[in-house]
């Protein structure tokens with residue numbers, strides 16, 4: 001069963017928008033990006049199975065296959081943060097492809113100390129994967145084939161080490177759980193901070209964005225498309241914090 005809607009945003013960028021009834025995140029695929037035999041970069045693979053028993057990872061796998069991409073060809077998994085609904089499926093991706101995993105240093109430390117214990121709260125098992133390298137603020141140099149300019153922004157608040165990704169060429173912003181359509185990330189989970197989230201939202205609102213891919217869709221299947229809509233959304237959510 002496929003619960004993800006595939007949205008092709010740019011030449012080498014697909015968003016897999018979660019359409020199921022239960023909780024899961026939107027995933028993104030930067031395809032044919034890395035050199036070598038496993039060229040795809042998968043951002044936020046999501047849950048394996050969610051609280052309603054929807055097979056989220058199987059769905060993502062099938063949705064990617066429909067577009068001609070195999071999980072076995074993923075060379076890198078980037079997670080915006082370590083919550084189960086973004087990070088849990090990193091483990092089966094690594095099992096199937098041997099992909100490397102990347103989090104920010106701050107998030108990796110949070111995961112080791114606190115975040116991994118958070119999984120039992122959701123009745124799931126913390127993934128036994130190690131971050132191979134740490135995402136730092138600034139340009140992400142992947143030795144990429146097609147020279148995608150990817151900027152990493154440290155955007156803490158929802159978790160201590162949350163990151164957002166900005167693709168300069170296509171003006172795509174992957175915001176994780178910092179900002180949604182008409183809403184913002186929760187700060188009441190362990191490690192959350194409303195003041196840091198406010199600063200992070202401020203930073204993201206300065207970017208020139210055509211497509212905002214939020215960590216979750218607050219209306220069925222949406223991403224926020226169009227510069228004006230993105231700007232209006234930032235104006236709106238700033239009133240909440």
Ligand SMILES: [Zn+2]
Nearest residue numbers: 081083158177
């Ligand atoms: Zn989260």
